[in-house]
Amino acid sequence: MSILYAFLVISALGLLLGLGLAFAAKKFAVKKDVVAEQILEVLPGANCGGCGFPGCSGYAAALSAKTAPNGLCPPGGAAVAAKVAAILGIEESGTSEKMVAFVHCRGNHELSSLDYQYDGIEDCNAAALLFKGDNTCKYGCLHLGSCIRVCPTSAISRDEKGNVTVNPELCIGCKKCTLVCPTKVIRMIPARGSHAIACNSNDPGAKVRKICKVGCIGCMICEKKFPDSGCKVVNYLSEIDYGKPMTQIAEAAQACPTKCIVEAK
Ligand code: SF4
Ligand code: SF4
Ligand code: SF4
Numbered sequence: 001m002s003i004l005y006a007f008l009v010i011s012a013l014g015l016l017l018g019l020g021l022a023f024a025a026k027k028f029a030v031k032k033d034v035v036a037e038q039i040l041e042v043l044p045g046a047n048c049g050g051c052g053f054p055g056c057s058g059y060a061a062a063l064s065a066k067t068a069p070n071g072l073c074p075p076g077g078a079a080v081a082a083k084v085a086a087i088l089g090i091e092e093s094g095t096s097e098k099m100v101a102f103v104h105c106r107g108n109h110e111l112s113s114l115d116y117q118y119d120g121i122e123d124c125n126a127a128a129l130l131f132k133g134d135n136t137c138k139y140g141c142l143h144l145g146s147c148i149r150v151c152p153t154s155a156i157s158r159d160e161k162g163n164v165t166v167n168p169e170l171c172i173g174c175k176k177c178t179l180v181c182p183t184k185v186i187r188m189i190p191a192r193g194s195h196a197i198a199c200n201s202n203d204p205g206a207k208v209r210k211i212c213k214v215g216c217i218g219c220m221i222c223e224k225k226f227p228d229s230g231c232k233v234v235n236y237l238s239e240i241d242y243g244k245p246m247t248q249i250a251e252a253a254q255a256c257p258t259k260c261i262v263e264a265k
Helices: 002-025 034-042 058-063 077-087 125-126 146-150 174-178 205-210 221-225 251-256
Strands: 098-104 156-158 164-166 185-190 195-197 231-234 237-240 261-263
Touching: 034 058, 034 077, 058 077, 125 146, 146 156, 146 174, 156 221, 174 185, 195 237, 195 251, 221 231, 221 251, 251 261
Parallel strands: none
Antiparallel strands: 098 185, 156 164, 195 261, 231 237
């Protein structure tokens, strides 16, 4: 008889617990964000952080909650923005053109001078703490590859002479490299830009000539002789306005005395 009572009590307790759990599951269930899930499926899944969120799921949730604008995903570009707009039932907007990183310096160990021999850890920010790096030019690339180590697609490489360059085919435009670079010599340019200025120096031309063989000397040949090159010299440094016609950029590159207008490929 006592076995029967025990069995009944345990069964009753089991039933009560089961009902309690079923009630709690219903009451405290976390609602699925179906829209966020749909958006997550069309995002590239690179989790690069280029949108400003820790990963694709964070951006998908923000898009679904309408707390972030469409078009912030650099790897996805216009194609992904269009898919997201279709899911959200909104107009396509905020989609900027594809940008890629470019290192605005070709002053490698053979072509530019050094102030001292840096022998510390291989990190551009560590090197920059010592007199802004070992380069005599304080605007250039420090060649220690901090950008290389943060790039999620291995788009950045360094050759045996120290030149650090970006493969635009592999760059997804996440900007991580631009954030880690202490001299801001690596910056974004439009992927369609055929040329870029491979110099970042605001030193006067006379000084640049002394310390680097391939720096911009601010001579203004590009701007004055080739008004349709897109080049404009500001603070001794030529910059390309990619919004302007660039029909003469190849001629300007040819005429540049230091050949610091280079193909951005
Ligand atoms: S581009 Fe910037 S982060 Fe990259 S190697 Fe040069 S100085 Fe370092
Ligand atoms: S090169 Fe820079 S912007 Fe391009 S994928 Fe690498 S870290 Fe991102
Ligand atoms: S021609 Fe070359 S060196 Fe002269 S300002 Fe233009 S980019 Fe600089």
